[in-house]
Every structure is written in structure tokens, then in C-alpha cells.
Amino acid sequence: MSEYTPQYVGTTTKYVVIDSPSITPADLAIRAYELSKGAMIKETCFGLMVTAEPEELDRIVSELRKMDPTHIFVKTRGFPPGDSRRCRANLGGARPGFFGLEAEFLRIPYIAHGLEQLEKTDAKTTESPEDPRKEKKLSMSALKKMMDAQER
Amino acid sequence: MVNVFIYPATSLILSDFVERWGHTPLSSATGIRERIQTAGLESPPIQMTPEEPKKGLRWAAVEVPSGVRGRMAIYGPMIESADAAIIVNDADLAFGCMGCARTNELIMFLLRRRKIPVLDLVYPKNEEEGEKFVAAIKNFLEGLNGGAA
Numbered sequence: 001m002s003e004y005t006p007q008y009v010g011t012t013t014k015y016v017v018i019d020s021p022s023i024t025p026a027d028l029a030i031r032a033y034e035l036s037k038g039a040m041i042k043e044t045c046f047g048l049m050v051t052a053e054p055e056e057l058d059r060i061v062s063e064l065r066k067m068d069p070t071h072i073f074v075k076t077r078g079f080p081p082g083d084s085r086r087c088r089a090n091l092g093g094a095r096p097g098f099f100g101l102e103a104e105f106l107r108i109p110y111i112a113h114g115l116e117q118l119e120k121t122d123a124k125t126t127e128s129p130e131d132p133r134k135e136k137k138l139s140m141s142a143l144k145k146m147m148d149a150q151e152r
Numbered sequence: 153m154v155n156v157f158i159y160p161a162t163s164l165i166l167s168d169f170v171e172r173w174g175h176t177p178l179s180s181a182t183g184i185r186e187r188i189q190t191a192g193l194e195s196p197p198i199q200m201t202p203e204e205p206k207k208g209l210r211w212a213a214v215e216v217p218s219g220v221r222g223r224m225a226i227y228g229p230m231i232e233s234a235d236a237a238i239i240v241n242d243a244d245l246a247f248g249c250m251g252c253a254r255t256n257e258l259i260m261f262l263l264r265r266r267k268i269p270v271l272d273l274v275y276p277k278n279e280e281e282g283e284k285f286v287a288a289i290k291n292f293l294e295g296l297n298g299g300a301a
Binding site: 001002003004005006008009010012013015017073074075076077078079083085086097099100101103104107108109110111112113114115117118123124126127128129131132133 | 160162163164165167168171177179180181182183184185188189190191192193194195196197198199241242244245272273274275276277278279281282283284285286287288290291294
């Protein structure tokens with residue numbers, strides 16, 4: 001085992017993911033460069049990766065969110081951009097972790113719709129989703145339909 | 153502002169919502185970041201050292217595979233510091249090897265045993281479910297002490 005010297009100590013990296021009909025990752029990158037005071041910004045196919053000290057990063061991210069609050073999503077990343085242990089340039093294939101992002105990306109249009117509706121209505125008046133842990137029982141009408149189908 | 157554990161711990165949507173409505177998300181990235189920014193011995197890819205499975209003994213017994221104990225060294229402290237949790241029950245993206253699967257089960261068990269407020273959901277499959285999903289999370293986070301929303 002050799003000695004390990006970490007890079008970018010004291011910084012945080014965040015993904016800024018965009019799925020907007022009106023803004024592209026390139027627009028987001030230009031705005032991020034305008035706002036940045038020395039932050040490291042990397043444009044990707046799904047948005048941006050921004051690395052900076054936490055306060056600076058929060059400032060940039062909160063300004064970027066304003067561009068399209070219902071279609072921009074942010075999460076923290078463990079590794080800085082281009083890290084050889086995660087970067088697909090070194091590994092080949094998709095970056096580990098991209099598949100998870102891709103799986104959630106399919107749900108983002110529904111989530112964005114929910115956020116848009118939330119701006120028009122009160123969340124408290126919206127019906128609650130069903131509890132997934134609640135045991136689902138077969139209703140009498142469904143049972144009757146099944147029996148009728150079997151008898152025919 | 154309270155600490156909210158999210159499951160799946162790598163979720164973009166949950167992490168965003170917790171932050172958006174004024175709380176701190178406890179996700180995998182926090183634990184990984186801590187490790188890769190700490191100087192020590194080279195142990196790629198995520199700087200998990202042989203010490204980690206030993207730390208995991210706090211949450212899993214010695215006969216539990218080291219893969220589970222190692223993972224628990226990341227998630228265990230976060231579960232202990234969580235004041236609330238949001239769990240998406242049909243998260244296919246949390247699928248993994250036996251180590252991941254058993255760790256996921258242990259995470260759920262430990263969260264429920266702590267008796268903290270837990271919101272159970274499934275991912276939306278259409279726009280109507282999307283509305284309910286977002287509203288449920290917002291109501292839950294607003295109900296926690298100190299939320300900014």
C-alpha cells in the first residue's frame with residue numbers, strides 16, 4: 001500500500017442535472033461560468049459537475065436553480081470530476097453511478113410535473129400516495145370478476 | 153434543519169428534495185467524500201481500508217460478511233445521526249450483489265428500529281403519481297422541525 005494524498009481537500013462537488021425543454025447543459029454551463037469565482041465546472045450530457053468550497057458552491061447552485069426550478073435537480077457527488085478511479089476515460093464504458101442516475105432520469109418528467117402542479121396548488125390538499133407497505137387485499141368485486149371469467 | 157436519511161442513498165430526486173425544502177440529506181456521497189478527502193494509505197477505488205469492516209461490527213455481527221460490515225461503516229453513522237428518513241420501496245437502482253442486498257435490508261431494519269419519522273413511497277409511474285409523490289415529500293419535510301419550506 002502506498003501513501004494516499006487527497007486532491008481538492010475542503011471542496012464539495014455537486015451534480016446539477018437538467019431535463020428542461022428550454023435550457024440545455026451548455027446554457028447552464030455559460031451561466032455557471034458567469035457566476036463562478038474560481039469554481040471548477042465540467043459540462044456533461046445531463047448537466048454540470050461543479051466543484052468549489054461549500055459556501056461558493058451553494059451560491060452558484062442556488063443561482064443556477066433559478067433558471068428553471070422545476071427541471072433542475074442537484075445532488076452531492078463523492079468524487080471530484082475527472083478522478084481516475086471513477087472517470088470513464090480511464091475505465092471504459094459508463095461511469096459507475098451513471099446507471100443509477102439514468103434510472104431516476106426516466107422519472108424526472110413526472111417529478112417535474114409534480115413540482116409544476118405544486119406551484120399552482122397547495123401540497124396539503126393533494127391526495128397522499130398509497131402506503132407501499134400496506135398489505136393489498138383482493139377486493140370483492142375483483143374476486144367476483146375473476147370467478148365469472150373462470151366460469152365462462 | 154434536520155438530517156434526513158434517504159434510501160436509495162444515491163438518489164438524485166430525494167437528495168434534491170431534502171435540500172430544496174431546507175434540510176440536510178444523508179447520502180452515500182457524504183460518506184465517500186469523507187474517505188477520499190482523508191490522507192492515509194492508498195486503497196482504491198473508494199479508500200475503504202481494512203479498518204472499515206471492523207467499524208461495521210457496531211451494526212452487524214462478526215459472522216456477517218465483511219462486504220456488509222464495510223458498507224455499514226459508511227451508512228451506520230449516518231443512520232445514527234438521522235432525525236428522519238425517506239424510503240423509496242421499489243428502488244431497482246439499489247439492486248446489487250449480496251453485500252448490497254443484505255446491507256439494504258439492514259439499513260431499512262435499523263431505520264425502522266430507531267422510531268424516527270419515516271416516509272414510505274414508491275417511484276411515480278405517471279404524472280398523477282408524480283404530483284402525489286412530490287406533495288407527500290413536501291408535506292413530510294415541512295412537518296419536520298426547522299424546515300425552510
